[in-house]
Amino acid sequence: TMLILTCPAQLQRLEGALRRSLPLALPVHGAVMNINRGNPGEFEVVVDSWPDFGAVLARRSGEMPVDDCYRNTHAAFYRDVGAYRGLLETPGCLRWDTAFHIIGGSGGELGSTGEHWEHGTLGEPLVIWGSTRGWPLLTANPPRRLDPSVRVGSLSPSHVDLLNETWPYGGNSRSRRYLAELLRCFPNLCLQDGAGQPLSWCLTDHFGTGAHGYTLPAHRRRGHMQAVMVLAARRAQARGFFSFGHTATGNRPMQRLQEELGHQRLPGLCRFVLHNPGLGRAGP
Structure with missing residues (x-):
């Protein structure tokens, strides 16, 4: 099953739920924060169920360009890999005739899932950086003194x-x-x-x-x-x-x-x- 969350109250509740799952939910949480603050990127979120969801996908809303995987970048977070797989396989969740990226939290089971997609490839692994002092980061280190002309x-x-x-x-x-x-x-x-x-x-x-x-x-x-x-x-x-x-x-x-x-x-x-x-x- 797949549900598109459109109600502001639902999206605010989802933001709070994702916050409790940081840091692995960081990309999806950031997308939901942007949606709840004017949605400048014209995104939407889909879940496998509500309010007890097992998987969330943040994706661009509306029509997607066919061959543009830069603009068609999605973010995924899941508590259960079966729910995540089921969400992706639900008709209408992904446009399989288009090019797209999906970015996940830890890259563990998400990568294993990606290896089985037709035309799917694993991109370059990236190191994820966050704060040691809790969320949000309170940066104590002042920047080095710069040239006065900068x-x-x-x-x-x-x-x-x-x-x-x-x-x-x-x-x-x-x-x-x-x-x-x-x-x-x-x-x-x-x-x-x-x-x-x-x-x-x-x-x-x-x-x-x-x-x-x-x-x-x-x-x-x-x-x-x-x-x-x-x-x-x-x-x-x-x-x-x-x-x-x-x-x-x-x-x-x-x-x-x-x-x-x-x-x-x-x-x-x-x-x-x-x-x-x-x-x-x-x-x-």
């Missing part, structure tokens, strides 16, 4: 090409549209030089996740990313959100920075499971 600001839509070129998972027209959507709908933070050009930045996605943290190579080793991470965490807390993100397993510099900021590597790994029936097919 200013705190925000990215604008005009920076989308820079973001697309510097994102390891980007570089194409679909990723560009996705990044433009993040810029339009969700908070971001950047450090700028005296001319207003971005030096270092971090975005936020539909799930409240810190995304695309990057410093231009010529400006590294100056404490810029540390400052961005601390300031972004404080702004997230001010909005009631948690501070968390994903880091590639081979990205040791970012992992060390997270440790220095008091973040904790959470149990297990997170996997983005990709379903793409048109893999390899050219598209716009």
